[in-house]
Amino acid sequence: MQRLCDCCSNPATVHETLVENGVKTEVHLCAEHAVERGLIVPGPHGPALVVAKLLQGQLSAQQPARRAVKTCPTCGSSMQSIREAGLAGCPLCYRHFEEELGALINRAQGGATVHVGRHPAHAAELVDRAALRNKLARELREAVSREEYERAAKIRDRLQALGGQVSDAFAEPDACGAEEGGTSP
């Protein structure tokens, strides 16, 4: 499945994986945002990885590795600053730090992970898509548990077409029923 840019809805073309102290962080960016973040430079034959990145292994041997802090491209908040202030910086922080904030919210909300209830009219389609993704995820789990692999493959394709992660279908079984039970305004 085509990954989307962490900062916008364009396809991601630059992928950076950082493993530090056993923790893996992945960044996926479109060319425009990769240039903005200094991962690539617009060269004469199109965008190219910056030399510093290509030589990262050698450079790190000569100077202490700097910790790459993931920040929200809109407001500049990091997870550390959000934790310290107890406040996110902007609505897009929730998209950029979805995984980290999701874990924090899950603990604070007694295990709840998915919104149920009112939503603005402009988000109706998003809510419907999310509900459908959860429904497909549940069907996928059922199909796999019954070893109906052909049916599971079809469901997987539909799920991926909707932008859903197959791995999520097995990571958050509680989320599905909850969202389907939601009420609209």
Added chain:
Amino acid sequence: MTPSESNSTDGVPMNPTPPSASSPHASRLVHFDDTQPPPDADCVLSSRIRLARNLLGFHFVNKASPPMLADVVHRVQSARFSGPFAGGVRWVNVQATAPADRLLLFERNLISRPFVEAQHPRGVAISSDESASVMVNEEDHLRLQMLAPGLQLVALAERMFALDAELEHSLEFAFHPRFGYLTACPTNVGTGIRVSAMLHLPALRMLEELDKVQRAAKDLHLAVRGFHGEGTDALGDFFQVSNQVTLGRSEIDIVAEFNGVIVPRFIAYERAARTALLERDAEALDDRIYRALGILRTCRLLTLDEAIKFLSRLRLGAATGRLTEVPLTLIDRLLLEVQPAHLSRTTGCELGADRAARAEFVRRSLR
């Protein structure tokens, strides 16, 4: 109503007339049925519902620049308000308002303590009956609030949802399909709803059974706070309980449970404690109530804490029928009017140097 119809007082201090009985704690504020006392007023001083909303495309308040915050105020002021605001929207530019007037708004539960003290561009829209307010640029861009005396959360919720839907026509709220309405504090996401009731629990305190309330609150994932909500102390047996879980349950479920199960449980504890006190030694209870009345009618210096403490005892007397000469509505009005900014406005006394003025004011009111 449209902004052009609103009686905007942008930058102008609050209504200069002295506070009247129309306070969040008084029984004439939001009377859905004026012929009946508010439901469960013997144990519930007031009900409140708050919704947190943020505008898409803007940093949250803690990260936004002053011009961005001013833009948020402008956008909300340009929005259409309805429901409790149909009778008029009173806008107060809190940044340009005198400290004493900000305190007055706080004492009337129309704005929060952080909103009094903040420095950035912010404002509050207040409905003509003071049952509704919208703080702009508190922790979130919008904090919609509805207040009513007694236990009236379901009626408040209906009005709140109507206002929310109306505002949504003019403002685009930040929303995420998984996290719901996005708030500056990650623990408020989802519905963004905070449902609360100000409980009066004097008998439980007298019987030293408040731990029962604390235990139940913990089991039910509730927050227990003081007289003016978050960050304030309990005064005179008044406790604000509110929900903490905002994600994974619909607003309707949260309100229905709070109104129909949670608050009634605390009311039942308190009523049982009152019955136990009366059965154990009615004369001793009467003595505490009438001693409080005696002090309030004769004292010459009265601190706020003392006033709330003794008014709380009078309230217990009025609610149980042991004290008939002072109505509950007067006691609830005094609970508001003995507070510093109100007292200063009414009597002209200096803020913070008001013990004598408070004593005289209460003596006169209880004559």
